[in-house]
Structures are given as C-alpha cells and as structure tokens.
Amino acid sequence: DGLVIPLVELSAKQVAFHIPFEVVEKVYPPVPEQLQLRIAFWSFPENEEDIRLYSCLANGSADEFQRGDQLFRMRAVKDPLQIGFHLSATVVPPQMVPPKGAYNVAVMFDRCRVTSCSCTCGAGAKWCTHVVALCLFRIHNASAVCLRAPVSESLSRLQRDQLQKFAQYLISELPQQILPTAQRLLDELLSSQSTAINTVCGAPDPTAGPSASDQSTWYLDESTLTDNIKKTLHKFCGPSPVVFSDVNSMYLSSTEPPAAAEWACLLRPLRGREPEGVWNLLSIVREMFKRRDSNAAPLLEILTDQCLTYEQITGWWYSVRTSASHSSASGHTGRSNGQSEVAAHACASMCDEMVTLWRLAVLDPALSPQRRRELCAQLRQWQLKVIENVKRGQHKKTLERLFPGFRPAVEACYFNWEEAYPLPGVTYSGTDRKLALCWARALPPRPGASRSGALEESRERPRPLPSEPAVRPKEPGAKRKGLGEGV
Template sequence: MNRDQLQKLVQYLITAHHTEVLPTAQKLADEILSSNSEINQVHGAPDPTAGASIDDDNCWHLDEDQVREQVKQFLSQGGYYGSGKQLNSMFAKVREMLRMRDSNGARMLTLITEQFMADPRLSLWRQQGTGMTDKCRQLWDELGALWVCVVLNPHCKSEEKSSWLRQLKKWGDMDVCPLEDGNYGSELPNITNALPQSNLAQDSLSRPRRTVFSRAVEACDLHWQDSHLQRIISSDFYMSPSYQREGESLLFNPQGLPLWLDHVPTACARVDALRSHGYTREALRLAVAIINTLRLQQQRQMDIYKHQKKELLQRGVTSTTNLEGWVGHPLDPIGCLFLTLTETCRVDDDSTMDTGDGDPRPPVYHHVPVWGSPDGGESYLTLALEVALMGMGQQRIMPEGLYAQDKVCRNEEQIVSKLQELELDDLLVQTLRKQAIQLLEAGPFGGLGEVIHRESVPMHTFAKYLFSALLPHDADLAYKVALRAMRLPVLESSAGSGDVGHPHHGISIVPSRYPRWFTLGHLESQQCELASTMLTAAKGDMLRLRTVLEAIQKNIHSSSLIFKLAQDAFKIATPADSPPDITLLNVALELGLQVMRMTLSTLNWRRREMVRWLVTCATEVGLRALVSILQSWYTLFTPTEATSIVAATVMSHNTILRLSLDYPQREELAGCARTLALQCAMKDPQNCALSALTLCEKDHIAFETAYQIVIDAASTGMTYSQLFTIARYMEHRGYPLRSFKLASLAMTHLNLAYNQDTHPAINDVLWACALSHSLGKNELAAIIPLVVKSVHCATVLSDILRRCTMTAPGLAGIPGRRNSGKLMSTDKAPLRQLLDATISAYINTTHSRLTHISPRHYGEFIEFLSKARETFLLAQDGHIQFAQFIDNLKQIYKGKKKLMMLVRERFG
C-alpha cells in the first residue's frame, strides 16, 4: 500500500475500535514523534504473520476467543447441516495445521474439545438416556480420531504428551463424556454374543468404561523408538539380510520384506499420524509393511483352514470369529490405509477438479510403483485395492448397539464408494480376482468363506461391488462370490448342532429378531439389492437365473423383499420396446408364488396388491401359468381372494383378449375358474357364494351346484345380509322363486326390535315383502308369519301393511298361475295376522316410549299416535280399539298431565 492507503487504514482502524485502540495509538504516535524512542531505533515494524525462524516450530497467531465462540455457536445450532459442515471444516483446519507442523494445531483442537465438552445437550442426553444424533456422533468420532493423531506425533516432546494425557483423562472422567459405543449405557450389553474363546457375556458387564478419548489415552503409551519401526519408516529398501533363522522373532516375511506385527488398528493409527503430521513417505512405508503383514496372516489362516476344512464342513458352523472388525472401527484402519496409498497415485490436474455444472469430478489415479518392492508389477494403487478388499472381506462379529452397527454399514458404504472411483485396468482386475478367490477359500477367517459364524457381519454390500466389478472380466467368479454372499445366517430358524458358541441355538430366530441387530432391515434390503443385481445380469441365461432363484428362495426371509424382487424381475423381463424375456418372467412368477405361500396365513397390508400382481404376471407368462394357479389355489390364496380377485380377473374380457385364446382354451380356463368357484363356495360360503354364482352363470350345472351350496349353508353359517344380497342377485338374474326362497331364509336370521326404525335391513325386509306380494298370495302368506316373528318395529310393519293393501298380489306374472287382480282385505288371512301384529307393536312401543319420555318429545309422540290410529282404523272395529287404547293411556299415565292434555286435544 502507498502512504495515503496506509494512513486511511490506520484512521479506519482507530475509528472502528476507538475505545480499545485509541490509547495505544496515542502512545505509539508519541513514541514515533520522539527521536530518542525505541521505535525509531529500528527499521521497519514487527509482522505478526511472518512466522518463526527456520529453526523454530511453526507457531502462527491463534485467536482463541474467536475459535471458542465459533465452536460454541455451531454447537448451539443443533443438528443443522450447515453447523456440522462448519465444524468439519474446523477439523480439516486442525489437520492442515498438523500437516504444516504448526504447534497451534493441538491448541486449537484443545479449544474445540473444551467447547464440545461444555455442550449443554450432553447432560440432557445422559439424563434422558437417549443417544445423540448421527451427525453429532460423527463429529465426536472425528474429535477422538484427531486426538489419536495429535498424541502419536512422532516428534512431540514428552512434556507435551504428558500434558495431553492429563487433559484427555480429565475429559474422559467427566460423566457427560460420550462413550465409544455411542450410548450412555441405557442399553444392556448383548450377552447373546458369548463365544467359547472369550467369556464375552461376563466381560461386557465388567469391562471398563470406554469414552471417545480412550483410544487417544491408550495411544499416549505408544512410542516410536523401536529400531525395527524406525528402519521401516526411514528406508524404502529395508529388507532381511537373510531368510528367517530359527528362534528369531518374525520381523520379515519369507520374501525378506519387513513386517510390523502391531495390533492392526493401532498400526494404522500410526500411519494416519505420520500422514497427518506431514510425513507422507514414512506413512507409505509403514502402510506397505502392514499390508505385507496382513498378507502373511491371510496365508497362514488359509493353511489352518485347510487342516480343519473337513471337520468344519461336516459341522456346517464355526465358533471362530474376529471380535473386532476393521470396517466400522473407531480408528477406521482400512479407510486410513486406502487414503494413504491412493493419495500418492492421485493425478492433480485442474481439469479433473470439477465438471461444467459445478459438481466435483471423481479423482483420477495412475499406478505408482512401490519403492523397494521386488515385485515390479506392484503399485500403491493395487495395494490400496487389495487392503480394501481384505478389510471388507474380513469375517467379524456384528458389534453391539445401534450406533456401532450403523457405523459398520456406513463405513462399508464409504469404502465401496471409494472403490467405485477406481477405473479398473488389467493390474487392478488381477488384484481383484486374486483377492476374491482367496476370500472364497478363507473358510471361517473370511466373510465369503464356506463356513462362517452365525452372527458374522453380512457381505451383501461388499459382494454387490465385487459382482459388478468382476462381471465383465470373470462372470463365473462374480456369480460365485455373489451367491456365497447371499446368506444371512442370523435369520435362519435355528443354528446347527455344532454351534457350540451359541447356547440358544435351538431357539427360533425369525419372530424375535434375536439377537439385537438394530440394522437388520437395512441389511435385508442390501441382500435384496444384491439379488436384484444378479437377476438383472442373468437375464436370458436360464441356468444362472435358476441358480439365483434358488439362492433367493433359500436365503431371503422377508415376503415384502421377495415381492420387490419379483416386481423388479417382471419389470426387466417386460421392456416396453422389445418382446418379453420368458426366462426372467418365469423367475418373477416363481418368486410371486413363494410370496403367496409365505403370506397366506399371515397378515400383510399389501396382500391384495400381491394377489393382483401375481395374476398379471401369470397372464404375461401364458395360459398354462393361469391354469396352474387356478388348480392349486388353496396353497396360494384364501377362498375370498381366489373368487373375488383371481378367478374374476382371469375370466375378464381383457384377459381373454390379452392371451388371444381360441374357444377350447377359453373353455378350459372357464372350467378351471368354475371348479375353483365351487370349491371356494364349499369352503367359505359366507364370503364366496355370490362370487361363485356369478362365475358359474354361463354353465347350468355349475350354477345349480352353487345355488344348492348356498341353500345348504343358509341354515348354518350365513347371515341375513349375505342371504338378502344373494336373493337380490337371483331376482336380477331372473329367478324370482329362488330369490323368494333365499329371502325367506334370510328373514329367519333377522330380529328387528321395536325401536330399530333405522336398521339397515329395513330396505331388505320391504323388498322381500314386495317380492312375495308380486309373486302371489301364497308367497305372501308364507312370508308374513316370518315377518311377524322377526320384525317388532311398528312403523316398519305398518309400512309393509300399507304396501300390501295398495295393489293386488301376483303382478309378477309367474307362468302357469292365475291372478284374481283383487285387492287383499286386512280382515282376512294373510293380512289379518300382519294387522294384528302391527297394532300390537304400536301398543307395546307406546308403553315403552312413555316409560322414559321428556317434554321436548311430546309433539313427536302425538304424531306417533296419529300414525298408530291410521293402522287401527284398518281393522273393522279399529276405532273402538283405538278409543279403548287412548282411555287406557289416560288412566295409566294420568300423572303426565301436560302430555295427557295434548292427547285429549288431539284424540278426544
């Protein structure tokens, strides 16, 4: 800046912060104006951003108050996406400072941690026993991992490490400090994971409290003074001078390459620390030594399995497992090694940074030979792929707790997404094939081995990646891997007798989802995704499709997921622009039939959709498929489904047109549908009788059989509403006498009380009486006694009586009958009986209503008596009967003076 700009800068600074800066500015101005002052004795001015000298540690200015305030503000925003992003940016800044070896990196991390520990939500979560959100939990994990990096600084001073250790222990001892497994102990430990080689049930109850800082506290005990370790990280060409001597500790593999026999996650934490502190070359060397160790371990495990293979295959189960998995581990060992190795191979080209629409492009990698490796074809990229495959394929036990299990799934998906960024060339495909074969042959030590522990983490997500990657290069191996991975042994109904590691192996697993696998739904959906991927790839290959189908039927236990697979297969098999693939269609049908069998005796809200879909699928397959499901309906459908959905759809006009059937084929299909209808009507006449009659309309013998089934069932299991419905149907079809018979049977099941003047069956009763009246005097005489017996509601009886007197009976014109055409008299049978019953009903109803009547209902009661008088007057001595009835009321209810006054005013 020039003089004017500098002057303006100073003036604005003083104006903006006059209360804080003005005294200092005045003091500095006085010193500048004094020729003897210290300021005027030196040239220039101090620069707070200039950094230290070449021999000093980097120590930039750190505004601690600003860091505290920012972290506090971000944490106060809760689970919002922006706040998590900002905090991750601060963590990235700490890593950048560590990489630049700025001593303020640890200080900044301390400030961040203090604010995290002061978060008021921690005590709230602990009191309520609830877990923190996933986003928040991931931030705590990153915080713990950063502290491991800080304390593993290979060149930190012992005083610094001691200070960090005290601080970490102090935080870890606080009650609100989050635990490593993601909960506050509100869940009981999963004691079902008891294994013979370690009494895990007892250990889980008595093990010490592990917080997010426990790994960092343990890392404080690690050092870098080991001479073998120093040689590994300091030279690319460190090798054994000769092959292993007897009795010498194992420091080199048979090829003379150095090994590092540390606990794998701890060894990888060293790699992460080296890389984080800017020692990239050293991190690479240690990573290579770790991978050589893993290779040797894998080879020795395969040798052990070869000796045990026969026994383990006979038993079918194993108690061998890894209690600590590398995928989902708090230190993320596989992700650390993969990132360390691929960073060296990454092409840093500006053209690969982002796409035209602003989205970042996937990284581009190239092969970088491993320095000092005797194998010329080996690169850091092939090592990265190999270690990722080894870690993902590790056979390990499912951890306890929701968060730990969710972390396994999330970490697995993260690694797979990184693997998918690799563009597979010949070298990588060779590595892929080699490792896939080894995992298949690893027995209980590999997740894809022939025999695995019953509670092992499933390999579905990993196998889906392997399948897609291997398919263009080695289809047989791809299918072998995917089919092996389809199993989900924790859901099998019971463990084999050889599973000595599980004391409850005889207990059914499926109903109780035992043991507690909180992510089971996600795992099952991944299993379904793997199966769907195989089905899509196998389209047109009958042999492979049959193999995949058998794997699905054996291993998938969820009817909803099998139905989804069936729908997927159907969709792929019937593209809009090309003919259907019959092989895949048959697989879809097979899966659909299995779904029908699985859900037949269980409740499933999608059952109707499943049934309709199966009929659609069978229609696409062809006539034989439809005939087959009609003939075996009892193993697939309920009688109601079979008649109302299956047979009705099969017999529809659209189905006939879709199949382009000739007459004999239509008759065959119709015959099967009628047979089904009669079988269903026999089994469930209440719900299937009407559908059976409808389906059998065009065949006289079948229709008669269905009608007889209804008649036989009418006296036992059928309700009046069902019988009335069928009776109306028979009238509609032109069978009035059969309709009358069914209506009469329905009347015997009905009971209409005096106060049920809005009962839903009233219309059916009126219709039945109208039908009888239209058929003639004999039918009316037959039904009136049934009406009198079943109906006690006066208004309904009077309505029937009025309708019967308005027109002459027998107007339906039944052939062979003579009708007089005269109106019927109420003084003669059969209407006399109905009239007496109606009058009696009015009398009884009147007394019942007067028992509990309030003044506001007096007007309504008077109108009711008016209607009663109309009915009384239909009798010859009706006026006398009504007068006596009114007098009787006045005498009995004389206490109701106001009401009786209204009665006198209206009726005298």
C-alpha cells in the first residue's frame, strides 16, 4: 500500500518466524508486553498456499479447501479470538441456524506454522472446511481478530484475591465440565505426598506456544493420510474387470509387433501416472522439499512403508527392473496379461520416483550426521524387506544383484558436504553453530552440558553399519556428476 513498515514490526516478524517464544520470554531485560503481542501476531502463517497444501494432503483433493474459501467469503467465521498462540472462532454455515449449526474451531500455531487444529464438526480429517475458513480469515483479516496475551501472562498480573475470584467464577460458569477436574487438581495440590503437580515448577499454558526444545512443524494428519494411501494401493493392486472393445478382440490376438506392444506398456504408465493418488502425494513431497518443509521426509516415509507392505508392488518392481526385456510381470493378480504388464511398469516407475526423492532427502546439506545415519539404516532395511518379499514369491532369486532398489539413495548417504562443497551457513556445521550460539545467549546453560558438545556431532561422518555390507563410494568426479543429475 506504499506504507513504510516500522523497524519494530519487521523485527517482531523475524523473531516470530525464527525464535521460539520461550526464548523471548526468558530474555533479560524482559521484552515489553506490547512487543510480545506483536510477535504473537506475526507468528501465524501468511501464505494461504500452505493451508491449501495441507488441506489437500489430508483430504485427498482441493474440495475441502474450496468449501472453506466459500465459507470465508460468505462471512461464516464469527467471534475470532487469538490468545497468545491459540486461535479460536465459531463457524456458522449460512444455510444452518445457530446454535445447532455452529462449529467451534481451534488452531494452534508456532513460528508461522499451524501445529495442531480441531473442530467440533466430527469430520474424518482434521483439516476440515471450518479449519480452512478460520485460517483464511486470519490471513486476510488479521486486524479483525481480537488479540490477547497468553493466559499465563494475564494471570501473573492478578492479585491473590483476584486469582481466587477467577477460579471460582470459572467453575461456576461450567460446573459440570470443570468441577470434577478442578476437585482432582485441588486434591493433588493439597496432598502431603510429593505428587507431580507439587514437584514441578510452574504450570502448562496451551496459549504460550511450545517450548524452545520442540521443533516447529506443520500439523500432519498421519492417521487419515495412512488410510487414504491404503485405499488407493488396495484399489490399484486388486483385480480389475477386463473390457473388450468388440467381439473379434475376444478371439483374435493383437497384430502389433512385439516391440510396439512393449513400447505401449512402457508409455502408458508414464502418461497416466497410475495410481494417480500416490503420484499426487509424490508431487506434494517434491514441493515440500522445495519449500524446505520438515514434513517432507515423514510423509515420504509413510508412503514408502505403505507401498512395501504389498508384496505385489515389490514383486512388480523387482520383476520389471531385473527383466532384460521388461515385458513380464510375475504372480497371479487377477488381471489380464496386458493389464498386468501395464500395472507392473506403473508400479516400477512409482517406486523409482520414491527412491529419487529419498536420494534428495539424504543429500540435504542441513541434515545432521545422526539423522543421515538413521535414514541410511532405514533405507537398507527397506531394501532387505523387498528382497525378502521377492524370495517368498515366484521370482528369479539369482538377479538380486541387478536390482537397484534403494541403492542409489543409500550411496548418496555417504556424500560429505563439508569435504566436497563447504557452504558457510548452509551445511549442517555452520547452521548448528549459529543456532547454538543464539540459544546459548538467550537461555541459561543446562547443568553438566558442554558448550562445544552440540558442535561435536557435526564433525562426525556417516559410516557403514557393521552388520551390513559397505557400499563402495564413487569417485569425487562421479559424485559431483550424480549430484547435479539428482538435484
């Protein structure tokens, strides 16, 4: 709008994105309360594309996001209130009459990421239409949301008689819901025994944001996502009906040359991207890597685990990648021969794309050595699982060495960024040192902790596990070439 943003607002915006609020609270001299409110204000995400991404990820399509956008434009969001890092509102669809058609929505956020969300509508996915409507309202109408300090900050300003009055009024407002819990807490506080509530200093505050040790990540509805992946893979691996175009095709064989038939089997999966739901998730994972979203690897791990639970998928993958002609698919699938070949090639392309994404994941310069070793062990375990599934099926066991599987991703685990391309502030050592110094100045040191202990791990290098065969690393020139091709 042509307005110059004050330096205080710019500083609060950067602090809200990078620094946990617990660190802000412990800074001395204390940060003024008005500035803390501005930090909480800027802690909510500003890009609606992030809301669209996670809504599509949880629901399998953009329908819920579009309905939520319609509710937002129809002014269905009522009484929005932000208390610290907790956002709540009532969503009333226009065709319904309150209070029967009113839904209570709550969203928690931290460092420009939605960390949890809930709604009383009872929808299967957490990212429902009403959550989307509230998030869009907060993004586009932030000034219309009533902003309050965290509850713990407000309680610290009350006197003893005011605190007692607050507790009694709260119980009298909701006696049936609060009274049993209030009595249980009173019994624990008045108990002569050393209960947990008596031994721990302070009390939890859901409106003050997570602690400094918690990693800020977008809320990923893993249970709903896993169920959707299972349904998609079950439909893809299940038997499908055979459809004939005319009567003659039931009796006459195809007259196209074998090379043309093989080319059609290879081309059809690439054009159709079957199964479509899994390919959409793979494209979302790639987009998450592009956005530096920490949920990319967990989402890819869920997808890989579900794919490897189907022996038919691993069998197709192994059969296509070890076959010289790439024209046979083993196992009884309930499909015709042509359909089975197409499904096998589609499955092989899908699994190869997963391995490519895992290769990108382990080549992350900011990845810690410990995390890289964990991913390497997980990739080896998946490789062994594929081989075990193949041994139980009707496949050629002598072609195991020809099957690449997860080997490209495992080899990428041994690439060392500090030796090949040291990038200050980008590779793990530089990033970890910068954050360690920042938090060491803001937080008091823990007893028995060493200031240099956090930096020792960055000097470690992933090594092959003793129980697994070592993979010979490539030459430095070959590593640079492979890196450019993968990225």
